[in-house]
Amino acid sequence: STDPPLTLDYYRSTCPTVFEIVKKEMECQVLSDPRNAAFIVRLHFHDCFVQGCDGSILLDDTISLQGEKKALANVNSLQGYGIIDRIKNKLESECPGIVSCADILTIAARDAVILVGGPDWDVPVGRKDSTTASYDLASENLPSANEDLLSIISKFLYQGLSVTDMVALAGAHTIGMARCENFRARIYGDFEATSGTNPLSESYLSNLKSICPATGSGDNNITAMDYVTPNLFDNSFYHVLLRGEGLLNSDQEMYSSIFGIETKKLVQRYAEDPVAFFNQFSDSMVKMGNIANSDSFVTGEVRKNCRFVNT
Numbered sequence: 001s002t003d004p005p006l007t008l009d010y011y012r013s014t015c016p017t018v019f020e021i022v023k024k025e026m027e028c029q030v031l032s033d034p035r036n037a038a039f040i041v042r043l044h045f046h047d048c049f050v051q052g053c054d055g056s057i058l059l060d061d062t063i064s065l066q067g068e069k070k071a072l073a074n075v076n077s078l079q080g081y082g083i084i085d086r087i088k089n090k091l092e093s094e095c096p097g098i099v100s101c102a103d104i105l106t107i108a109a110r111d112a113v114i115l116v117g118g119p120d121w122d123v124p125v126g127r128k129d130s131t132t133a134s135y136d137l138a139s140e141n142l143p144s145a146n147e148d149l150l151s152i153i154s155k156f157l158y159q160g161l162s163v164t165d166m167v168a169l170a171g172a173h174t175i176g177m178a179r180c181e182n183f184r185a186r187i188y189g190d191f192e193a194t195s196g197t198n199p200l201s202e203s204y205l206s207n208l209k210s211i212c213p214a215t216g217s218g219d220n221n222i223t224a225m226d227y228v229t230p231n232l233f234d235n236s237f238y239h240v241l242l243r244g245e246g247l248l249n250s251d252q253e254m255y256s257s258i259f260g261i262e263t264k265k266l267v268q269r270y271a272e273d274p275v276a277f278f279n280q281f282s283d284s285m286v287k288m289g290n291i292a293n294s295d296s297f298v299t300g301e302v303r304k305n306c307r308f309v310n311t
């Protein structure tokens with residue numbers, strides 16, 4: 001296609017301090033609560049898988065626009081919108097009308113990873129913000145915890161991301177939390193393939209059951225996906241999978257599914273070699289960040305307020 005390429009120096013003359021401003025605000029946010037890093041990384045992922053990385057996830061519902069925030073994968077789950085608003089406000093006073101919300105989110109996700117101990121990489125910029133969102137694509141394109149491995153792989157391939165990208169990017173689960181409704185089926189044994197071959201240890205399982213009751217209440221109770229180092233971006237998540245202790249069924253399947261010969265090798269590799277994980281994660285984040293919305297380069301804009309299309 002004819003998408004203008006993203007470049008590292010896109011804002012060099014129009015907003016030279018953009019990277020500093022994003023970093024400073026992310027430092028405050030992650031210092032006050034490390035989970036803010038997880039929120040922003042996931043927000044960026046959920047943006048890029050729906051119409052490309054175009055800030056569509058940030059749009060609020062209005063009378064004339066149905067946003068993505070209420071789609072199943074996002075509702076009661078995605079957070080961090082206020083952090084992007086704060087960064088946007090700072091940038092609007094420094095260089096009004098210049099930096100897109102999609103770029104802010106992409107840069108902030110990189111800074112989030114660094115601030116919790118993860119790798120550093122350069123972020124190409126120059127994205128435009130969409131004037132539309134897609135509730136339907138948010139429902140179709142985003143993977144869920146109870147989905148099987150092949151179906152999740154196909155969602156990554158559809159975005160131009162490989163199996164290697166998928167296994168590395170899922171390593172983002174080395175930080176952050178999941179809600180009971182996303183691991184209930186896993187801990188109560190509704191997955192023959194996974195729970196059958198990889199029972200969770202008794203003590204871990206009883207702990208999870210106390211957080212997440214079998215029925216009724218507690219859907220929004222949370223626990224860490226990497227219970228060893230939940231606030232540190234390291235390769236510990238892959239060691240959790242080697243022990244069969246992945247919290248999400250989808251994560252454990254990368255190691256345990258009979259269809260996961262390739263994914264299992266990658267999990268083993270990233271568990272053994274943290275540098276290989278960091279390098280691949282960086283490359284795959286750039287690749288994910290480059291998923292383009294070709295329309296938004298033509299009809300896109302730099303939103304004044306990340307929650308609303310410009311009037």
Ligand code: HEM
Pocket residue numbers: 035037038039041042045076077078143144145152166169170172173175176177178179180182248250
């Ligand atoms: C491979 C397919 C993936 C599936 C099925 C998946 C699914 C999930 C689910 C179910 C949660 C818990 C949400 C909740 O309970 O509210 C979650 C959390 C999270 N996901 Fe993923 N995810 C995947 C890939 C990714 C990728 C590619 C990234 C980023 C690069 C990512 C980043 C995160 C983060 C940081 C959290 C923690 C958020 C928090 O603390 O609130 N995930 N994911």
Ligand SMILES: [Ca+2]
Pocket residue numbers: 046047048049050051052053054055056057
């Ligand atoms: Ca998007």
Ligand SMILES: [Ca+2]
Pocket residue numbers: 174175226228229230231232233234235236237
């Ligand atoms: Ca960790």
